[in-house]
Structures are given as structure tokens and as C-alpha cells.
Amino acid sequence: MCQGPETMRRLLIFLFLYSLVLVSPLVLSFVVPSHLLEPRPFRDDLASGLAMVAFAVVLMEFFLLGRFRPVSQALGSDLAMQAHQLFARTALVFLLLHPFLYSLWGSRHLPWDTTYAQALRIAGGSWGLFTGLLALGILLAMVLHAVHRASGQNYDRWRLWHGLLALAVLGLGMHHTLESGRYAQLPLMTGFWWVLALLALASWMNVYLLRPFLQARQPMRLSRVTPLARKIWEVSLVPSGGRPLRFAPGQFVWLKLGGIAPHKDHPFSISSAPDPSGSLRFVIKEAGDFTETIPTWRAGALAYVDGPYGDFQIPAEAQAVVMIAGGIGIAPFLGLLAACAQQGETRPIRLIYAERDVTQMVAVESLSGSESLDDFAQILMVEKPHEGWAGMVGRLDSKGFAQALACEAVAKVSNRAHFMICGPSRMMDGVETSLLARGVPMNRVQSEHFQYDFSGRSPKAQAIRRGWLALSAVLLFLSVLVNAWT
The missing domain is CATH 1.20.120 (Four Helix Bundle (Hemerythrin (Met), subunit A))
Structure with a gap:
């Protein structure tokens, strides 16, 4: 927030x-x-x-x-x-x-x-x-x-x-x-x-x-289920009646398939920019009893969405933006980048994208159209690189994050940038703690956790508990x- x-x-x-x-x-x-x-x-x-x-x-x-x-x-x-x-x-x-x-x-x-x-x-x-x-x-x-x-x-x-x-x-x-x-x-x-x-x-x-x-009065249908990387899928929906869903980039919806039972919906970030046709795209990782069934999903199946919710959006007053994604935390950033490309965004945008295994990384530019942005750069980091890997090697902890911030593309905008973070809870804690320790004001640090309770150890999480x-x-x-x- x-x-x-x-x-x-x-x-x-x-x-x-x-x-x-x-x-x-x-x-x-x-x-x-x-x-x-x-x-x-x-x-x-x-x-x-x-x-x-x-x-x-x-x-x-x-x-x-x-x-x-x-x-x-x-x-x-x-x-x-x-x-x-x-x-x-x-x-x-x-x-x-x-x-x-x-x-x-x-x-x-x-x-x-x-x-x-x-x-x-x-x-x-x-x-x-x-x-x-x-x-x-x-x-x-x-x-x-x-x-x-x-x-x-x-x-x-x-x-x-x-x-x-x-x-x-x-x-x-x-x-x-x-x-x-x-x-x-x-x-x-x-x-x-x-x-x-x-x-x-x-x-x-x-x-x-x-x-x-x-x-039930505004159903959608699965139009495509596409594998993007190991255990990572792109799920596309199109309206099947009713009004198209209006949303802001970075928001999420509760998604359910096959029926309208109220306890069977799950939150997913929208990974596409607003589209007049009302189509929606999600980038989802197999990580639970619901998402592990994605390989069995078939085009034409009924789907239902409730939303949009959330406020994970680029502030209008931000002079530059540094997006920090860990694993499937890349999902909302794909929608934000697609909207920026659609709107012809000219502000500097940097993406730090970390994953444990390179086989689970998605192709950001082809999915979001970010190559058309005037001032965009991405810094990729993996723990297990393959032969010929040209990106950074390591984990996005305090040490790895410091290395990413030292990259020339990020360093020249970091003193005025708005930081947006989404990923595993421990990674987000470490990044938030590092940013605040460097003197970045809390109003320039925005995060999308979906992990709650007493797990957070960053100054921001501790302030909430206090x-x-x-x-x-x-x-x-x-x-x-x-x-x-x-």
C-alpha cells in the first residue's frame, strides 16, 4: 500500500x-x-x-x-x-x-x-x-x-x-x-x-x-491456456455476456471456474492492460490445490470473476518507477507495463526481476510490450543460471538487492524513484527493510504482499503491528x- x-x-x-x-x-x-x-x-x-x-x-x-x-x-x-x-x-x-x-x-x-x-x-x-x-x-x-x-x-x-x-x-x-x-x-x-x-x-x-x-449474470469463458515457463501459465478470459469488467492496471480479481460456489474463488492479479473487448489475462504459477489443476483447464470453460480490487497502481506524481518482482510477483507488473506501453509512458521505468530458476522466468517484453517504452530497462537475477546466462546471479536478499540498485540503469533514477514490490514474503521484507534503511521515504515504497499476520519483519510490517x-x-x-x- x-x-x-x-x-x-x-x-x-x-x-x-x-x-x-x-x-x-x-x-x-x-x-x-x-x-x-x-x-x-x-x-x-x-x-x-x-x-x-x-x-x-x-x-x-x-x-x-x-x-x-x-x-x-x-x-x-x-x-x-x-x-x-x-x-x-x-x-x-x-x-x-x-x-x-x-x-x-x-x-x-x-x-x-x-x-x-x-x-x-x-x-x-x-x-x-x-x-x-x-x-x-x-x-x-x-x-x-x-x-x-x-x-x-x-x-x-x-x-x-x-x-x-x-x-x-x-x-x-x-x-x-x-x-x-x-x-x-x-x-x-x-x-x-x-x-x-x-x-x-x-x-x-x-x-x-x-x-x-x-x-452468474456476467460469465466469462476461458479462451486460451498457454504455458509460459515451467509451472507458469498464461490464462486468458473473454466475456460471455454482460458488461466488460473495468479495472485499473495492477488490480486483482477473485477468479473461479466451472461454478459460482462462493468459497471457491481465488485472488489473481490481472496481467493485462484494460481492453475495450473486456478480455483479461493472468499469469499464474502452479502452487496450490487450485492452481495445480491448470494443465487440465480447457478453452470454452465457464469462468467467473469478482472485482476489481486493490490499489497497486503507479502514482501520478511519481517521477520514475522501479518495479521489483520476485517469482510470480511479476504478474501485476506485466499489466502495469502493458498499460504504460499502451499509454505511451515517458517516465523512466526499471524492472528488477528475480527468480530461483531461469526455467521459471517469463518473457516480460513479449508479454507486456515494454520494448516500446521510451525509457525502460530490466535487470534479471537468478539463483540457478544456465550456461551462457548474461544476467545477474544471486538471490534478491539485501546483498542481491544492493547489487541490483548499483546497476547503472537503476542507480541514475533511484534517488527520485517510486518503488513497487511484489513477490515472496521474505524477499519483500528484505527489500522494504533495505529501502527504508537507505532513507527512502515510506510513501515511496509500495508493496503487494498477499501474505499477512505476524510473518512480516520489515519496518513497515512492524509499524502496522505497533x-x-x-x-x-x-x-x-x-x-x-x-x-x-x-
Whole structure:
């Protein structure tokens, strides 16, 4: 994600609105007239406060991955996914803490206490507590499974269960909140939870019901499946009805073949420039249970796309561009270069393209038309060269990247260039770290990871985690402050 002024403005607006939603339950509980609720110990109200903030986080999780373009534009798809994964931990920790903060376990249930807010016992017909514990158990299993999901596990099956269990958490958590929540009995708070839960449900339905329905009305067909290199394929699609897809170079879509099942789509960068005919091209590597079937794909098969998404685009203000691709990370750059060639781009463009084996490198110039650009050069690097190889030899780590930057074609533009990075996670971490260590401003470093969570070790990845920890700490502090005040 590029951090230019406009991007930062959108990001700050989104963060403000996101934080406002998360603290809204605390604000609403703070303004409740004191005579409407029986007083109770501070630690019990703190437990309720943590639970309310956590459930608001859970409901916002649906919105982060609801495939809404304003969210994609404000955060970028990478940051939206990272926020989804990191704040799931925040919600889980708060929810795991809150039952143990109550001082009311084993207290006698009074007849007027219809919500069991003064006596926490599952016995006695308190279904609200039972559904709360069940929702918490499911959420714990979901987070642990997502964090430790085996690389060889079937992705489609995992997505199906993740979506269904998320819906179960929504329903069970809502029942627990309305049945057992102390503040949820107040009309204003009840309305807040219903609005937020219905928006979360709408986000889920958008991904799992509405978008598959819309895709079915605008199918595409495989026109060609062409081998480009070892385990690298070019997949071409043409419209089979409906309006052509409009996209910006560098964006990606969710692609599925043969049917519209919502859990069977996979993200791929578009490797072609916008075309009036609506055709799309993708450069894909065999690297999983879905892509390993590419050799069996046949022209004429139905395909469905959902998109476009992402903001991996060359900023208008960039004076020069250095593209850094590792392996199949070349895919979005092919589309960007094709668009530059189509538009007659005159700014200096450099491509550093690294691959482990030369047999897996694609012919960039013939695929993108970059030979027609006024000021273009590519620096190729492989770990295993063949006889007669004329490019660089090595790995695109900090040492290899330093050598690539020292090349005359790159060195003369690097002090004013905008850097765009896409490839394996470790390579991207190393390149980002090297660029920032050299004093390149973060707003001139743009990356397309599609790898999230705690794997990133670059200053940029660490800054994202620090932001998450800071916001989580603020939410915890506000929970303590508001409940201590009341």
C-alpha cells in the first residue's frame, strides 16, 4: 500500500470511523441514566465493557472482508486483511478475559434479574450464557485454525468452514448479547447492536450470496491456456455476456471456474492492460490445490470473476518507477507495463526481476510490450543460471538487492524513484527493510504482499503491528476509564 497524501487521508478517515464504532458501546453505556440500572462492582462493569468492545470488533470483522470498494480504496486489500487478522486477536483476548473479571459467579439469582446480569450461572435456563460460551469456543477455534492452518490444507474447504463458523459466531454472539448483556436491555443499546449485526450479516451475504449471483449474470469463458515457463501459465478470459469488467492496471480479481460456489474463488492479479473487448489475462504459477489443476483447464470453460480490487497502481506524481518482482510477483507488473506501453509512458521505468530458476522466468517484453517504452530497462537475477546466462546471479536478499540498485540503469533514477514490490514474503521484507534503511521515504515504497499476520519483519510490517497494539491498548484503557467513571 502506498502512503501518499490522499491515501493517508482516506486511511485516517477510515481509522476514525472504525474506532468510533468500537467505542460506541462504551459511550452509550456511559450516558445511560444511573437510575435505570442497579449498581454493581467496578470489575463487573469492566467485564461488560470489554465484552461489548470485543463484540463490536467481531461484527466489524465482517465489514473488513465484505469486499466493499471504499474499504479497499481506503486501506488497500493487504491492510484490510491484516486488520482483520490482527483485530481478531484483540476480540479473542478481550472475550477470554471478560468472564474471569466478574465477581458474580455463583451469586444467587434474584427473581427480578431476568438477564442473569447479577448471577452468572449456566444452569437455571440461562441460554444466553450458554450461547456466549459456545460463540467464544467457536471463535477461539477459528482464530487458532487460521493462524496454524497447514499450507497443504484444502483452501476451498477451509474458506467454506471459516465462513459458516463466522456466521455461527454472529448469531450466537448476538443471542448472548441480547439475552445476557446488562446494557443491551436498554432500547438505545439494543438498537445499536441490531444495526451493527445486520450490517455484518449484509457483508457476509454480499460475499457468499449476492456476488455469486451477480457473477452468474456476467460469465466469462476461458479462451486460451498457454504455458509460459515451467509451472507458469498464461490464462486468458473473454466475456460471455454482460458488461466488460473495468479495472485499473495492477488490480486483482477473485477468479473461479466451472461454478459460482462462493468459497471457491481465488485472488489473481490481472496481467493485462484494460481492453475495450473486456478480455483479461493472468499469469499464474502452479502452487496450490487450485492452481495445480491448470494443465487440465480447457478453452470454452465457464469462468467467473469478482472485482476489481486493490490499489497497486503507479502514482501520478511519481517521477520514475522501479518495479521489483520476485517469482510470480511479476504478474501485476506485466499489466502495469502493458498499460504504460499502451499509454505511451515517458517516465523512466526499471524492472528488477528475480527468480530461483531461469526455467521459471517469463518473457516480460513479449508479454507486456515494454520494448516500446521510451525509457525502460530490466535487470534479471537468478539463483540457478544456465550456461551462457548474461544476467545477474544471486538471490534478491539485501546483498542481491544492493547489487541490483548499483546497476547503472537503476542507480541514475533511484534517488527520485517510486518503488513497487511484489513477490515472496521474505524477499519483500528484505527489500522494504533495505529501502527504508537507505532513507527512502515510506510513501515511496509500495508493496503487494498477499501474505499477512505476524510473518512480516520489515519496518513497515512492524509499524502496522505497533498501530494495532496501540489501538487495542486504547480500547482497553477506555474500557477501564469509562467504567471507573460510571
